[in-house]
Amino acid sequence: MNFLRENRLEDLGYGIRLIDGYDLNVPDRTGIYVLEEEELTLVETSTSQSVSYILKGLEELGRSPEEIRNIIVTHIHLDHAGGVGLLLKHCPRARVIVHPRGARHLADPSRLIRGARAVYGSSFDDLFDPVLPVPEDRILVKGEGETLAIGSERTLTFMDTPGHAAHHLSIFDPVSNGVFTGDTVGIRYPQVEKWGLNLYLPSTSPNQFDPELMRSSIERLRSTGAERIYFGHFGMAVGAKEVYNRVLQELSRFLRDGEEAIEGGEGAKGIEWRLKERYHQYLSDHGIPGDHPVFETLDLDCRVSAMGIEHYLTKQRMNS
Template sequence: MTHPIDLGNDMTLIDLYDLSMPERTGAYVLHADELTVVETSASPSVPHLLKGLEDLNLDPKDVKHIIVTHIHLDHAGGVGLFLEHCPNATVYVHPKGKRHLADPAKLIAGAKAVYGDQFDELFDPIVPVPEERLVEKGEGDTLDIGGRVLTFYDSPGHAKHHLSIHDSLSNGIFTGDTIGVHYPQAEGLNFVLPSTSPNQFDPDAMLKSLKKIENLNVDQIYFGHFGRSRDPKHVYEQIRFWLPRFVGVGEKVFEDHPNASFEEKTKLVEDGLSNIVTTHLVEHNIPSSHTVYKYLSLDLQVCAMGIVDYLSKSK
């Protein structure tokens, strides 16, 4: 198991082994006067989060703040279960996500529609968060945790219930999935792809959120998947490079196969995304046998679903 990673600025990254895969989803621990955790991943990851806190000699009872960037289950599905270990903590969430953490029935139904028989293995149990322990945070809201101030920004594109959170001490920002997924497995590339999962993907909103983050002039980006980039400019360039290409693959499928079913279009888009991404990586000396493709396989499948969903609504 990976030991917690010291990121400096009194911040530690804990690998949460989402889907039992290392370096897929992480939680960030802010060692401030008021101990703060950003992201929890899904419930099967909570034991890894608790073990990471134990490795840091931290007691969950001392956690004061738990922040989720958005309510997709690979980021917030475990928050209710984790909260059971943190009796003194409050959970912070986007105003559009609050009711779904209090009553996760729609979250569960939506995830079952996407993941089917795999749902229990990936996400169970999803524990409701008591309403009195939920606090909404919206555009420009702040949270002073002692020695650093966190500022919340509404950042749709990946989801309408998405926050990005600026940290004053490190001049970094927790971006969840708003400006992509970072693949540390692709060593040396600082490789980032947009996350276009259903059902609220909006490429125009994603680019506006990217611009908002860019205008903050941050020094580092903390991804939900996975880890940190100290080269924000390169991240912005990659999203601007890949996002129109992802949507373009979908538009070509809709043009060439107008009568295909949703499932058929999704498979065609997935194949198209895989082709352009694989070609790019091979050109950058990442052979098709490389570990990174295990991570890309699931992500591109979900990205394809989101692109087809978006284009179906747009037509």
């Protein structure tokens, strides 16, 4: 495997390390969390392109993939779980923990592949290939309220948190008083924090986005009292209450943009334009240079989120 970029490993405290998976070949995009416990545990894998970074990160920690016992995927979208089949080839003792609705798609990822090809088109192979099946005897299903002890003082609790996807788990960690939220609480953009900005946006990608379920899941996470959020995209935020409030506020704006565009017959392109216009202006007003790489990432997120908003609103109109 070729290491195209410098490996990045961050100590987040409480026995949690963050490996940058360089999803989409950019930094600060998709994170893999390593919980250094008696049962060495990973949360997320990102894509198969990220596996080399995971292996290198473990090496820097003085750990081997043979030690991994648990690989938890918050949901089965390929930017979170696409690399799990390939990673398993290096982890003979590991099992994969997934939401009940996601297990069959790990065993047979053909439908996931078709869906991702529809979104990413000709870029699919470079970004995601290969997507390998997970043997059924290595899949462990966990649902709402179930637990997993990975150390004598660390028992994780799983929560069913739909909204972004119907097959979404979040995980409460009592040691850090934190939650691993995948995409339920959206996306954190750490690239802009050196300008004093904290930007958190919902992730409303197709085709299972449901704003009411997303709001309910965020309130469910709020009820844990967790102080820290470990985002799938990307890294840790302290001060969960403020994050929840910001994401809920932006979710309402996303929907208003969607309704305006649909009313005007503009479809997903109109929604995408409105989202880009707002957040480009916001970043520019705060001094972010126009050639900063965050704009490219933001544009992709706006495009994919617009597709999910259009799908949801169109479905609502058909059912009304």
